[in-house]
Each structure stands twice: as structure tokens, then as C-alpha cells.
Amino acid sequence: MRIDASRAIGAYAAVTTLAIAWLMLGANAAPKTAAFDTIDVQRINIREPDGTLRMTIASRDRMPGIIVAGRETPHPDRPQAGMIFYNDEGTENGGLVFSGALKDGKPTNLGALSFDRWRQDQTVALSSDEAGQTRQAGLAINDRPDRPVDFPTVARLVRQPASAQRDAAIRAAGVGVAPRAFLGRTPDKASVLALRDPDGRKRLELKVAADGRATIDFLDDQGHVTRSITDVNR
Template sequence: MALIKSLFDSATMEEQLAKMQKEITRLKWQSGILTLLLGAVGLVAFTKDDTTRFKEISVERINVLESDGRLRLVIANQSRSPGLLEHGKPYNPPVPGGNRPGLIFYNDEGTENGGLVFRGHKDEKGYYSATGHLSFDQYNQNQVLYLSYQDDNGDQNTGLHIDDWQKTPAFWDWRVDYKKAQQLPDGPAKEALLQKIMEPRPGQKAFAQRVFVGKNESKTALVSLSDRLGKPRLQLLVDSNGVAKLNFLDAQGNVTRSLSQ
């Protein structure tokens, strides 16, 4: 009986060893598969392309942001176009949006510094108006370089504009003062205040057009150079009849010398 029991125990041990061997083999396979899966996941993580491709997308507004959430560009239809922002916050008082379909650009500080805006429509009487405007703003000021197309039922002003803007105060502060002055009762006090706001220093306006290259409402092709008060002083032009001239003007706008072909 002892011998039989010993043989039975030996057989049981062999079975247990065989089971253990199978379990070890199974664990090795699982470990190998898991290692392969982790390696594949790591490879995908390091080679993943974050770009998503679309053949077509329809939206009302797209905000392009920096990684920290700062706004850099807005692409929007008219109703969802943004109001004016300075340092990422609305002007005080706010200037609402909803009227500038196109693209609005923002600088590193979240302040608007240019854009591309376009509109055009015809009213119930058949009169049309159209605008195309690409602008670049001076730091903390309004536009100083812009391409503009303005068409009021055939009266067009189209061209390149270069403006002067004062360095201080910032545009949003200047705008507040100007709007407040506009709301005053008509009279000498209002006119004097507006004059001071528009010309804070003698001989230098708050803003003035210095260069225009384009076509005006009279269909004259024109290059106009102006002084710091925005008064034209030199004009190179070809009028609608094909007459070419070079005009020199004084500070009052009078032609002091004219050279024709």
C-alpha cells in the first residue's frame, strides 16, 4: 500500500508540474503580447499626426488660439464677427461686433491689429454699396496701412492708403474722448474740444492721411502726398479725360505750380 501511495503521489506531482509549466508558458505569451502592444502604443504616441483633414467644412466662426488661449485670428460671418478688443478684453465702453464679416487679426497681447473685411449688397430701390478692406494697425492705435475698395452705387474710391497716427493716447482712450465730445451740445465749447482732440499738438493731427495711391470718385488716377495735417501738398494725376498733371499745393490747398504734359 505504501508503494502504491508513493506512486500515486509521484503521478500527482508530475501533473502539477505539467500544469505549472503550461501556466508559465501562458504567462510568457501574455507578457510578450502585452510588450508588443505597449511598444505599438508608444510608437503611435510619438509619431501621431495631430492634423485632421477635411474635404469641406461649414462654420459661422473659427477662433485661432495660441496654446495658452490667447486669440490670434477670428474668421467669422457678419453676425458672429467680434467686437473691438484691447489686451484680450472688450473696449470700455464695449464696441459690439456683428458688422465685420471676414478675418480679424490680433497681436501678441490680444489687441486687434488689422483685418480683412468685405461686404456688398443692393437695396430694394436697386442702389448698391460694396466694400473690401485689408488693414494693418499701428501698435495700440488704428490702421496706418490699408488697401480699400469703397463703391457707393458707382462712386468709387479705391487704392492704397498710408496714415499717420499719434503715439499716445492709445486708440481706445482717444476714441472714448472723441465720442464724449460728440455728445456735447452744439456750440463753441464742443467745437474747441473736438479741435483739440483732432489736433492735440499744433501742426500735427491725431491722425492724418499721408499717402494715397489709387482712383478717386472722379475717376482720376492719383498719387497724393500730404503733410502732417493731412493736407495734400503734391499730386501726380491723370484725370478721366486722360490729362496728366503734376500739382504743387500750399497749406490752404491752392495749386501754386502745375506741370502738364
């Protein structure tokens, strides 16, 4: 059979054009949605179209370190599984973590949902913590320093032996907390609402003790009770 070269080139060009058009149409098509009954994974990263990380769901062994603006630093202490949330710049700003097991024959359990200040640590935390007979659960509100934490410096410092000099350097790197409010159950089996001043000093506490006795305590800046109101009917 004799092949006409000009016709062959024309046919090749037509096939190539159709292939390119198919690829372009496929690229502009809506993304496909896959459905699964069960997925077994150790980690899932949720990202924006530009690649910015927005959430990680991971097992304990695959939990990420501290990520700030896309840069990861090893976490000094996060032995839990869960979810980590990230803001628009890809910086950690909260999460939901959980753990629990028998340790030395005693039950331990932790569940915590928290939200962070920008490039800082948690300012709101709803948690339940159990270690043997010691249990606490509640909502905590914290103040954090006005400067971001220098996470790489802190990660390096926490590996050093404890000392006053090390602790001062960690504070200089932006680590600090002033508890402002707590509502929940305390380890002594009381239900408490405690309010603190900007320096973290307790100034007002409403409490119902394990025996049912109710008190309202007013405290000075040294932690001394200056006035106490009790349940006079008991």
C-alpha cells in the same frame, strides 16, 4: 471560487499603473490632424498654446469688438464679415473685411485689407469701396497719434450726441489721423498719387483726369496750387 485578496490588490495596482501610463503617453503624443471636406461655421478663433488669440474668422453677426490685450470693447461700427489679426499680446493689429449688397436699388461693395499701429488704428489700407455711382479704390498710408487709443472711452463717447466737446474728448482719447499718401482711383474717375505733409495737408499731386489730361500740382500749406505742370502735348 475563492479570491486571494493580495492577488486582487496586485492586479488592481497593475491595471491602474497601465491606465496612468496610457494617459501620460497619450498626453505627450503629437496632436491629431482632422481633415474635412466642408465646415459650416459662424466663427473660428485661432489661438496660441497659451490661449492668446491670434486671428478670428467670422460672419458679420459674429465679428468681435475691439480686443486689446485680451480685453474686448464693443466696436462702434464694423458691419462686415472677414478676418481680424492680433499681435503677440492679443491686441488687434489689422484685418481683412468685406461687405456688399443692393441698398435702395443701388450696389454697395467694400473690401479692405489693413494693418494697424500698436494699440492704434490702421496705418496701411488697401481698399475698394463702391456706393452707387461713387467708387474709389487704392492704397492709403496714414499717420496715427503716438499714444494708444483709449478704446473703452471712445466706445462710450461715440454713443453721445455729436458736439465739439465730444469730438475734442475723442481726440484726447487718442483718436486721430493724418493722411500721408494715396495711390488709386478717386470718385471723379481720375487716377491719383497724392502726397501730404505730417499734418495731413496735400503738398504734391500727380493726376490723370477722366478725360486723360495729366497734371502735376505743387501746393502750399494752405492748399493753394503754387505750380502746375500739365501735359503740353494735349
